[in-house]
Amino acid sequence: MEKDIREVVIMGTGPAGLTAALYTARANLDPLVIDGAQPGGQLMITSEIENFPGFPEAIHGPELMDRFRQQASRFNVEFVSGNVTEADLSRRPFCLSLEDGREVLTRSLIIATGANAKWLGLPSEETYRGRGVSACATCDGFFFRDSTVYVVGGGDTAMEEALFLTRFARHVTIVHRRDEFRASKIMSLRAEKHPKISLELNQVVEEITGDGQKVTGIRLQHVQTGEVTEHACDGVFIAIGHSPNSELFAGQLDIDEYGYIETDGSSARTSVQGVFACGDVQDYTYRQAVTAAGSGCMAAVDAERYLESIR
Known part of the structure; x- marks a missing residue:
């Protein structure tokens, strides 16, 4: 050689x-x-x-x-x-x-x-990857029909993922660590005005929870108050680039x-x-x-x- x-x-x-x-x-x-x-x-x-x-x-x-x-x-x-x-x-x-x-x-x-794909670095991402955790809505959105899902990120990619997921999911929540998105104004407005999308701003993902087989929820922490809240969901899409x-x-x-x-x-x-x-x-x-x-x-x-x- x-x-x-x-x-x-x-x-x-x-x-x-x-x-x-x-x-x-x-x-x-x-x-x-x-x-x-x-x-x-x-x-x-x-x-x-x-x-x-x-x-x-x-x-x-x-x-x-x-x-x-x-x-x-x-x-x-x-x-x-x-x-x-x-x-x-x-x-x-x-x-x-x-x-x-x-x-x-x-x-x-x-x-x-x-x-x-960039990940958050949580062990639970690896545990539930392909079982409720994904980095590609186009690839996996179909599997979340009539489900509740969370999208993590604040750029155009996160907005696009969230909007795409509304075609399948019952409800989509976007989680972002800041109080405003980095996405372009038009993409942010589309997501904010969509009736199936809600926002969790100033929040970081502390943990993705599951039953050992699939994702069952997500735990968020407020970056300013430190308050931790738990939310039931069927899937988490990481969209941070x-x-x-x-x-x-x-x-x-x-x-x-x-x-x-x-x-x-x-x-x-x-x-x-x-x-x-x-x-x-x-x-x-x-x-x-x-x-x-x-x-x-x-x-x-x-x-x-x-x-x-x-x-």
Whole structure:
């Protein structure tokens, strides 16, 4: 691996990375795929998925990602476990250093390292994740029909999540630690005026409670008085943002103020020729498995065309 120069290396094995692997393998580019810190991406902690095309009976996240991987493996994609600790995009071919000391040289690079939802840091979040605790209303809102849910956050994302959840839930409460939202005025007003939404301002989540199987309530503490109140609910949606896994490329690629890798127009091309980005590491807007897979296809096609142009 240290001596060979690869045609394409893909970082990440979520829907974007594995779709890119499938397409580049079928183009006879012999891709090398590096798993990263969370093989399979965020879908590995997602229970039932009902909105991925082709699965009318729903499918569990880990099973879906296993099928992605099996399909890519059918075309002899090479996988390497572990993380990339350093990426040098200033040289040609690009040089990636792995945590076990190996170096990989490649003529093109597809970055599909994803993003991680920000969490509150409560142990109960982990206990009830996928069992009433979620960070994606679009993914999981359907499971909360006629339920009472809480949304934690004060930005546009929280307003969007809360408004989306009103399509399913009986009632939605937005919890924010300050006395006013950080969201844009129009989004705040939409949420505040919605008849199915109420507000808990100057409140922080002290604990998410449950019966061991699912969420049954939430405990809030007032930031000024210290008063603690308990509320029954069926679900808690954490909407305090996402952190794109783009740290390795700071100072080497154009990255926006939120940490998302910028791409050129409707393509997957980054600011460095021969480097492409796809999935949640560059998608601030949608962050869905199906859009990630689509952008993985785009990155693969762009990489194939780039490699053809330099031959």
